[in-house]
Amino acid sequence: MTIQESTTARPAGRPRSEKAEKAIIETTLDLIAEGMGVSELTIEAIASRAGVGKTTIYRRWSNKEDLVVDALATLKAPLPALAGESVRDDLIVLLDAMRSEAGQSRSRCVMNIAMSEADRYPRLMERFMKRAVEPRKLAMRGTLERGIASGELRPDLDIDLAMAMLSGTMMHNTKWGPPGDLPLDLAERIVDAVMAGIAPHS
Amino acid sequence: MTIQESTTARPAGRPRSEKAEKAIIETTLDLIAEGMGVSELTIEAIASRAGVGKTTIYRRWSNKEDLVVDALATLKAPLPALAGESVRDDLIVLLDAMRSEAGQSRSRCVMNIAMSEADRYPRLMERFMKRAVEPRKLAMRGTLERGIASGELRPDLDIDLAMAMLSGTMMHNTKWGPPGDLPLDLAERIVDAVMAGIAPHS
DNA sequence: CCGATACGCAACGGTTTCGTTTCGTAAGGG
DNA sequence: CCCTTACGAAACGAAACCGTTGCGTATCGG
Structure with missing residues (x-):
């Protein structure tokens, strides 16, 4: 409310690492892709494989399901283009x-x-x-x-x-x-x- | 090797309870049918639900997978009879x-x-x-x-x-x-x- | 430079399941 | 009757995860 908060009023301190966030989600998808069921996924395994502290995960998602939801949501569906002829x-x-x-x-x-x-x-x-x-x-x-x-x-x-x-x-x-x-x-x-x-x- | 071993040389002592065996397998199938993945099945859950000691399970199967294999094998496939007309x-x-x-x-x-x-x-x-x-x-x-x-x-x-x-x-x-x-x-x-x-x- | 926040790492106590062992009892055979 | 084996129950130590916390370091804004 002072002068300018730009767009999102960036908070002080070190910003969250987007690289870590990406690594977490990628690792989650990789583990799932390796045949791991949702219930077998462990935060510890994700953290260790992603080279990330568990803290960094819990700071962003409060539980495993939230993380998986976000991870799956990043799988975009690039629909193939249809020629529309035949x-x-x-x-x-x-x-x-x-x-x-x-x-x-x-x-x-x-x-x-x-x-x-x-x-x-x-x-x-x-x-x-x-x-x-x-x-x-x-x-x-x-x-x-x-x-x-x-x-x-x-x-x-x-x-x-x-x-x-x-x-x-x-x-x-x-x-x-x-x-x-x-x-x-x-x-x-x-x-x-x-x-x-x-x-x-x- | 003495006189008669009948067919299978029955060992001395109390015979294994077929009822317990059946209860174990039925319970296993029930748990799977309730949406439980193989990796989420626990021997303890099976034992407790079947009213059976864990000992009784481990005496028959050395691990969970063996038990599941046997359980699924009991699901017989009664093929429907085909009239064979049309x-x-x-x-x-x-x-x-x-x-x-x-x-x-x-x-x-x-x-x-x-x-x-x-x-x-x-x-x-x-x-x-x-x-x-x-x-x-x-x-x-x-x-x-x-x-x-x-x-x-x-x-x-x-x-x-x-x-x-x-x-x-x-x-x-x-x-x-x-x-x-x-x-x-x-x-x-x-x-x-x-x-x-x-x-x-x- | 300083304060604030995020980072990776390690450790905590608590819970769950594991496979095993011990116990007292039950049920067969000789 | 006695021996053998199976039974259910309970407890064990080991291992894996949980969610949290403390630590020293890194990285941002002011």
Whole structure:
């Protein structure tokens, strides 16, 4: 209230190290990506691996869950750009984004948490859903609606069921398919198969 | 080596209580079904809930993983009987078995473990896969092959991809679909949608 | 330079689980 | 009856984390 507090009234003293903050969050994500469940994460392990005192963590987050929420929130979802020409191409782009993300251990184990600890950490999952899942669902829904309008998809299409077919088939491959990298043309094959169906041409 | 050792040369002394053994395994499955990860299971919690001394557990299993392996192995997989008339009907039966199992907390959380802790407990998963997953996969594969032979399915069908489409769509609904029970006709709708495809009639 | 704050580090007491051991009792076989 | 083994209960020392505190140092504003 004196003369100028600039924008945020910087407090006196040494400012908090952004490097430490980044290291903490990165380490948290790394540990999760290595298959560690939320309940197995320990503040001490994060601190030691990040080269940081526990104090520095507790000064920023009051408990483990808050830290994990913030860490997951930094996983941005750079939605792939859709050409918007053919619905088939757009669906392939969307599914191929899933395929390539499945190869990254980080996204993969975040997905593990999403599927196995959803009930135990509802706040965490709610936030993660809104941030990472919803935008993709909306993009796919929009593409399917466009396909119905343009006649590229059947007019009586059950959109929710179609989304489950597309995403579910890809997820089934990432989770239960043969080990190793997924074939590069998997998205294309899935989209074509889902579009054509498994019954013979009528 | 004296006269008769019957079948298994019963040792002297008090025999082990089958009741205790059963209680231990049931309690283990219950705890897992309540959303407890393998790493969060504690021998003490199992012992106390089962009304059993820790000694009784350690006398039978040398560590937690061995116990969980045995517990999961007792989850038998009563494959649904397939009529073998129409491929569509058999696929519906197979998928509907998945749907109804998804409603049971026990099978559900076993699935959670399967998907999230597969890398951490590979022995455990290998055994579980062989016991519970493989028979179902074989049944579905057989049905699809029969459908190709009978002309009910397209002759150039990619069987693995078709299995991923069917199972993946159902799993997507169980995991990411709206909360609450799955609609009773979900299996039928999935099978019909997968067979017909989402593209318009050619 | 000085005061204030953050830093990494180490240690604290408290809790939980571990795997083991000891205890007195229960239940079979010879 | 006696020997053997299993039983449930309780307690043990060791280890891992918890959340907190004190320490000496580093880094900012004034």
